[in-house]
Amino acid sequence: MTATTATLPRSLPPILTPRRGNIILAALTCAVLPPVTARLMPHWFTGSVAVFFAVGTSTVVAAMALNVLMGYAGQVSLGHAALLAAGAYTSGLLTSNAGFPLPFFRVPGGQSMLVGIAAAGVVGGLVALIIGFPALRLRGLHLAVVTMAFGFAMTDAFLHLPAISKGSAGVNLPRNITPSFTLVQDADYLAFALLVVLLLWLIDDNLVRSKVGRAFHGIRENDALAQAYAIDVSRYKLLAFIVSGAMAGIAGALYGHSILFTNGDDVPFVFEASLALVVIVVVGGLGSRLAVVLAATAFVVTPKLFDLVHVPEAWAAAIGPLLLMVTVVRHPGGFAELLGDLRERRHRRKIESERRDQPGADDDPASTRIPELGLVAQVAPAVKRPEVAGKDLLVVDDVTVRFGGVLAVDGASLSVARGQIVGLIGPNGAGKSTLFNAIGGYLRPESGRIQFFGQDVHDLPAHRRARLGMGRTFQNIGLARNLTVLENLLMAQHHIADYDVASALAYLPRTARVERDLEQRAWQALKAIGFEEFAYRKAGNLSGGQQRILEMACVLITGPELLMLDEPSAGMSPGAAENLAMRLRDLRDRLGRTVLLIEHNVPMVLDVCDYIYVLNYGAVLAHGSTEAIARRPEVIAAYFGEQVA
Amino acid sequence: MEQLGRYFVIGVTSGLIYALLAVGIVLVYRGSRVLNFAQGEIGTLALYVSWAITVQQPLPWVSTLPPTEKWLVGAVAAVIVAGLVGYVFERLVVRPMADSSRLSVAVATIGLLTFLVIFESILWTPNGRILPPPVAGLGVRVLNYYVSPTQMIAVVVVVLVAAALTALFRFTDFGLGVQAAAEDQATARLMGVRAGRVSAFTWTAAAVIAAIAALLIEPTIGVFAPGYISRLFVFALAASLVGGLTSLPGAFVGGIVVGVLDSLLVYVLRSTSVGDFVGTRSIPGVDTLVIFAIILGVLLLRPNGILAARRVRVA
Secondary structure (H helix, E strand, O other): OHHHHHHHHHHOOOOOOHHHHHHHHHHHHHHHHHHHHHHHOOOOOOHHHHHHHHHHHHHHHHHHHHHHHHHHOOOOOOOHHHHHHHHHHHHHHHHOOOOEEEOOEEEOOOOOHHHHHHHHHHHHHHHHHHHHHHHHOOOOOHHHHHHHHHHHHHHHOHHHOHHHHOOOOOEEOOOEEEOOEEOOOHHHHHHHHHHHHHHHHHHHHHHHHOHHHHHHHHHHHOHHHHHHOOOOHHHHHHHHHHHHHHHHHHHHHHHHHHHOEEOOOOHHHOHHHHHHHHHHHHHHOOOOHHHHHHHHHHHHHHHHHHHHOOOOHHHHHHHHHHHHHHHHHHOOOHHHHHHHHHHHHHHHHHHHHHHHHOOOOOOOHHHOOOOOHHHHHHHOOOOOOOOOOOOEEEEEEEEEEEEOOEEEEEEEEEEEEOOOEEEEEOOOOOOHHHHHHHHHOOOOOOEEEEEEOOEEOOOOOHHHHHHHOEEEOOOOOOOOOOOEHHHHHHHOOHHHOOOOHHHHHHOOHHHHHHHHHHHHHHHHHHHHHOOHHHOOOEHHHOOHHHHHHHHHHHHHOOOOOEEEEEOOOOOOOHHHHHHHHHHHHHHHHHHOOEEEEEOOOHHHHHHHOOEEEEEEOOEEEEEEEHHHHHHOHHHHHHHHOOOOO | OHHHHHHHHHHHHHHHHHHHHHHHHHHHHHHHOOOOOOHHHHHHHHHHHHHHHHHHOOOHHHHOOOHHHHHHHHHHHHHHHHHHHHHHHHHHHHHHHOOOOHHHHHHHHHHHHHHHHHHHHHHHOOOOEEOOOOOOOOOEEEOOEEEOHHHHHHHHHHHHHHHHHHHHHHHOHHHHHHHHHHHOHHHHHHOOOOHHHHHHHHHHHHHHHHHHHHHHHHHHHOEEOOOHHHHHHHHHHHHHHHHOOOOHHHHHHHHHHHHHHHHHHHHHHHHOHHHHHHOOOOOOOHHHHHHHHHHHHHHHHOOOOOOOOOOOOOO
């Protein structure tokens, strides 16, 4: 009986899921509420009130757009208002009689508003692509610089070009859906605008639920971490800006059609508007769509409230930036985090009360026992790896890395045979982690060759090497600390999530299927390491030992051929380290995996490694089988200090 | 050709101002690894302070002063207020965020920028204002262009600031500390450098320099309004990128390069047949288009600045 009820929901075709029900309800509300209200209460809900709210929808969409870029992907734009202008002008030129200038061709005007708004999105995305490409290859705040310059160029020059301005002061934006059907009533247009907001909300939501959103989050946390999970950082940064630009373009078109005529000096297009959007997104809470939308709404409505109590509207605007500064200093997560804190506190109280009922549940398993990592590796889908010519999986040949005047790695050579555990030891500052970074592609060596699977990987960026089967952990733990344990395991499967960006945004059935597979695999991995109860906990809130285990699970879940572990036993008890050694041997013996291990725990290294390289001052001091190395006097001297006779 | 020389001189004189603003950017960037987006707007605020006490409602004793002294009184007040804003922001916002991500600090400077723009609009309305120059007169003719007295003062001041900073960094322990902190905060602190003092100095100095730059360029641009120096700040950002963001000499070279390049390209777009083709002949704001192109060009071709070895670090 219980078995049938448990399987019943699965067997029903999911035509009306709760989510779909909510969407239909929201769509109906958007479509019906404004027109009906306007007709029932024409004196209260006048045309100008409807226009006020329609302009507000544009602000909301613009804030959502910047949230995709800043909140999800952690990149700053100071020129989003100019993207709104680009969108408004695009839709205006297409829907009015002017026509849209293309090189050697002019698209005739008089198009439907639907075409205009879609084109506004396309142009917004294209502009983002063009100005984002040079800036987003680089680390740092270059995008903020470029977009700030772009904002001024837009208002002060682009919009005055004769091809765009037509020698007049601006463009008309009629609201015709077809040549014979026009949204004359402002309230009807408001309903239309709300539907557009809903559509973009859903696309945004799809993005967050897919690998694209997880890739953005990974980039926001840490570039190197994202690369370790085979995420192409530059590409996804650019993608975030393109999606954001497209949404901003649509926001501009929504603004233009709500007031029917616009020019470059309009409030939403100028530099101050770009700044206001940054304020909204940061105060609302980077990355939380609902909070950002609420903040945008507050930004639209507050001046009116000030007006009602006879305080100058401008004072309302001054509150935002002050709040921003308080936010970044005191509550970096913004309004959303304050809410999140409350939720977490309630959740913790609940768990604590449960704990009291179950004595002994408080023990941290990670402090004493390492779960069977081999089980996680078996979760991974089968990948066909190329055969290695010879027996060496990884060959490092005469690699030199220099930081300014410091020679960090000095002509180091090593080779790692397939199916072996190779140790890399040496005193602090010997260049072990630097060599790891050179092998993984996180920095480019000055000279030398690195071969993986017999292929020269010198020109491959880190994310491509990860895709080839180089898995790595980080000395300071490579996890997205602000994502949950489950989300980390999903992000780690980025490159085996086989669907493209468009199907992610539309969340096609195929996407849903792949996501279900990923999730299933993640749960299997959670079960294998015994972390099911932590699934929805933020990775940053796990204990140090638990984080190390989760990190290794994240690396193993895609089944990499080479595991590069950077001090995996740091912070573990001796018992746990011994346990870890056992698990590593298991990975080698049962699954044929290869391990390159940086470790300070010498007993463990001697216990588990087949072959050892000793690094000192960036150069290989000695290498040999474990037994041979253990006897070398110069190694003992370098590593354990001078022997006292 | 005569025109060309004229644009060249304009480029050099405005380039010096960009260089000055760029020095402020580089100082803060080296000290805190942050781009201070509010720096330009602190300059605008300084202009308003000076305007308020010399034009809007001058004190009785100020209004009777001769023009140059009046300007000086306004300038001193402006510089003091700007320095205070920089100092207070460092103490209240930057210092408590010592362990935060650098992105958050940059966002905080955007908050200050936004606040200043709104504050100026509330207090002085968005209307354009004019500040009389310190010394009246046409100035000296160089290559068919009259270099105004203010611009000549600017040349002297820029050289003085450059010399003072160079001396500070080269000959004083404190300057050495600033440099050490720029290299490695933690190590510098362990070596006895008082990181807090270094940070306070760089942010205050950048604000003071922004005020000086604003006061020296205002007579050339004529009218200012909220956000005005932020617009010029983009040129300074370009200059510091050209110079490589961390080098003070680079900032100077970058300022001149950007000033001259911008001026010459504006000449091409406004006064030649190229302008007819592109349609930019009658667009006054075409300089923003040029600076946008310059920034894109630098990021594409020389992301580490023109003085750095050609080495692209792809993220």
